[in-house]
Amino acid sequence: MNCINHPSESAVSQCQVCGKGLCVDCTNKFSKPICPDCFSVSRQKQKRAAVTEVILTLLIGLPVGIILDLLVNDTYKTPDSFWESHFFLIYMGLGIVAGWKTLTRITPQIFLFLPVLGWLLYFVIMAVFSLFAGLIAFPIRTIRNLSLFFK
Structure with a gap:
């Protein structure tokens, strides 16, 4: 050959x-x-995945951040840290997609055999952890996605 x-x-x-x-x-x-053909196909798939993640972040994360901001700021009035709290809560919401994807990568596959109540509990716990994991994962995954897209 x-x-x-x-x-x-x-x-x-x-x-x-x-x-x-x-x-x-x-x-x-x-x-x-x-081979170069398969490499270019792989690169296109990576670019599509990066664009999809950015779109999901804007479509899911931004509304979650705004809802978090509205809920927290309506409940707790904090005039001295007005802009910081708005920025942090919206940033936290934007990070939910990155946090979810990061946690999904490290979650063992044993959770596939849960009953319906287990799945509901898993979803709620995963969503809460995603908010906090997204604080770290959001900037990292955003930089990675931008570098993949513009390469």
Whole structure:
């Protein structure tokens, strides 16, 4: 078998996605042996996922942040920290999508076998933890998404 990009070179590995032959130079071009066509498809999927996460953050996180802000500021009047509390609560709401995705990655798959009440409890606990995990995960995932999109 010969390299798909360099027909005169013999293949030393195969693309992990499509199985096309790759020479030494093509094998070492990316972090894993993958042909340029599959790499560009993978890059497009990553860009779509980044855009989807940003859209979800705006469609879900922003309303959650505004609702949190309205609920907390109607209940607790704090005139001395007016702008800080608004900013923090909206930021916390924006982070719910990033927090949810981060927690989903580290949650074991054992929760697949829960009864309905268990799923409801799991959803509520996950939503609350996502608000707090999002405080850290939101800027990290936003920077990562922007770098993926503009690469």
